[in-house]
Amino acid sequence: YVVTQPPSVSVAPGQTARLTCGGRNIDGRSVHWYQKRPGQAPVLVLYDDTDRPSGIPERFSGSNSGNTATLTISRVEAGDEADYYCHVWDSSSDHPGVIGGGTKLTVL
Amino acid sequence: EELLVESGGGLVQPGRSLRLSCAASGFMFEEFVMHWVRQAPGKGLEWVSSISSDSNFIAYADSVRGRFTISRDNGKKSLILQMNSLRAEDMAFYFCAKGSKSWYHNNWFDPWGQGTLVTVSS
Numbered sequence: 001y002v003v004t005q006p007p008s009v010s011v012a013p014g015q016t017a018r019l020t021c022g023g024r025n026i027d028g029r030s031v032h033w034y035q036k037r038p039g040q041a042p043v044l045v046l047y048d049d050t051d052r053p054s055g056i057p058e059r060f061s062g063s064n065s066g067n068t069a070t071l072t073i074s075r076v077e078a079g080d081e082a083d084y085y086c087h088v089w090d091s092s093s094d095h096p097g098v099i100g101g102g103t104k105l106t107v108l
Numbered sequence: 109e110e111l112l113v114e115s116g117g118g119l120v121q122p123g124r125s126l127r128l129s130c131a132a133s134g135f136m137f138e139e140f141v142m143h144w145v146r147q148a149p150g151k152g153l154e155w156v157s158s159i160s161s162d163s164n165f166i167a168y169a170d171s172v173r174g175r176f177t178i179s180r181d182n183g184k185k186s187l188i189l190q191m192n193s194l195r196a197e198d199m200a201f202y203f204c205a206k207g208s209k210s211w212y213h214n215n216w217f218d219p220w221g222q223g224t225l226v227t228v229s230s
Contacts, residue, residue: 032216032217034153034217036147036153041203041219041222041223042145042203042217043220044217044218044219047216047218048214048216085152087217089215091212094167095167095168095169096167096215097143097145097156097169097215098155099153100152101152102152102153
């Protein structure tokens with residue numbers, strides 16, 4: 001299974017960023033999202049399409065429909081600038097850990 | 109607090125071996141699937157390998173299969189990645205991450221360790 005992300009997204013502070021993750025019939029799978037800042041460990045920001053771990057702001061939300069899962073960041077702040085990765089666990093595969101190529105979110 | 113700490117990274121020549129360790133604390137290590145993910149300089153995250161709680165299920169990325177071996181010692185709460193025949197393209201930060209309780213349930217990676225750097229160069 002393969003998931004595809006656009007390389008970059010740019011948004012002004014206070015606006016809404018929508019980061020997509022494409023995959024065939026991805027709405028039949030659960031998608032997880034990670035934030036990766038330079039020099040830091042990745043952080044889980046959404047799991048099971050829409051659930052936020054404790055400590056993640058409500059500004060982070062998700063959806064999954066058809067062939068596209070989306071991470072939406074509302075009221076974007078400068079501190080949200082990072083790389084974001086989507087991830088699917090394909091337990092029936094020889095390669096269950098499927099991670100997208102990542103999207104660089106730039107806050108203008 | 110759930111904590112993962114990797115160790116064992118360093119500079120190694122092509123073709124040589126390196127053993128990474130990941131020490132877990134703050135959760136019942138023996139109950140969870142564990143994972144290795146790496147990030148090469150300037151590249152994205154790449155899933156490397158996963159192991160079920162009882163070591164009955166193991167999987168590898170094609171890029172490392174046959175050269176890397178994942179294992180775990182539940183008594184010592186430790187995850188291991190034995191890396192043999194290292195190549196320049198294996199140079200990366202290696203992160204361990206905690207998964208779910210079952211191989212067949214959704215496995216998201218949380219938390220992650222801080223990573224250990226493997227440099228492959230002559």
